[in-house]
Amino acid sequence: MAALGLLLLGLAPAASAAALAEGESGSGETYTIATDTTFAPFEFRDASGELTGIDIDIMEAIAEDQGFEVEWQSLGFNAALQAVQSGQADGVIAGMGITDERAEIFDFSEPYFTGTLTLATTEDNAEAIAGWEDLEGKTLAVKTGSLSEEEAKTQQEQYGFEITALDQTTTMVESVKSGSADALMDDYPIIAYGVEQGSGLVTIGEEIPTGDYGFAVNKGQNAELLEKFDTGLAALQESGEYDQIVDTYLGGEDDGVDKSSFTGLIVTAMPALLSGLGNTLLVTGISFVLAMVLGLAFGFMKIASNPVLRWVAITFISIFRGTPILVWAFFFYFGLPQLIGTPVNIWVAGVMTLTFNGAAYIAEIVRGAVQSVDPGQAEASRSLGLGHGKTMQKVVLPQAFKMMTPSLINQLVIMLKDSSLLLAIGFAELLYQAQQIYAANFRVTEVLLIAALLYFIAITALTQLxxxxxxxxxK
Structure with missing residues (x-):
């Protein structure tokens, strides 16, 4: 526990308010801008893990032009809106459509992008499906509750196709690639960026306008920031830098890598996946060492003669073995900061989650191994004049450790695989990085196969070691 306390103090970040105050004390103002986590090509993380995209580049360019600094909060779309409404962020830019309903809550900038919908299908189907008229008797995938679903329903009666509503763009793409659906409809920039990244799709038919995207601040607040955004946006558009930013993500640049090939995917995805693998191994290693310390302690406490120690051990083991690991990941990262009044670093939350869960299982491994040693050997040892401590040290524990080693190795492997659950709180482990990649290029199966291979190699090597x-x- 002391080690965890030191880790918490060493890794816990300063509060964002302090960072903001520090920025404001400098030469230029610092604004906290909220954004989505993954909405390629508007905001996503590149191979090095850096936040990038059309929205990010536009805002950074405007900040440079207008002489202020940006502190990013990557929160998810709904959380980003709530951050602005609660005053935790000054503004939000996240591919946000300007609507009458939102205009009652937010003040919007001048539009910086006009959204459109497009149809898309696989390259093999492109000749047979060139537009709406070719969808008769076929299946169209759309995103549940989106403008694409509304538009599809208006066209359905005229063109006679079936609609399949799915929750995510990646799911829609996989449905088309697997043949479960013949085509899909979604926002053009998202599909166009996926095409650029080698998703295997092609856009078909004419684009359908859906509305404008805008930067937003709380109603009646931060008028100065809104004015700076509009002024900077006009300057970007006049200089041509705006077009360069958009073209970067929608096919305007070629980096020489064939992203449609599997080799191209490995070249572009491997840096991020290896970074995630490194984080996976590190968080697992730290957690396993701490879990061993706690597990040994609670294991011995459970077989102690003192009833208080036994009760403490039984309670700890029951709690952490009897509750899902995801509950504790959310508690340590989201709940604990509210109790202690300070942010908890995501590494600390991840280590605590894996450590306490692993310690509960290791405690039972220790208890079982110690109790498996023939009691007659302890009795014989004590009959020779050795006390309880020496008997445990010289006779019982050496045999117990030999018996528990295979189970401890198995627990290490389980903890490594359980680390993938930390993606739920945004920990940048291997599976999280894989999700970030296929959310941008829609090559779900291939990316997950690469990630699975890396897991297999790591677990096999760790087991052999x-x-x-x-x-x-x-021996």
């Missing part, structure tokens, strides 16, 4: 240490120590 652990078995080697076991043979050396317990």
């Amino acid at each position: 652990a078995n080697y240490v076991d043979r050396k120590v317990n």
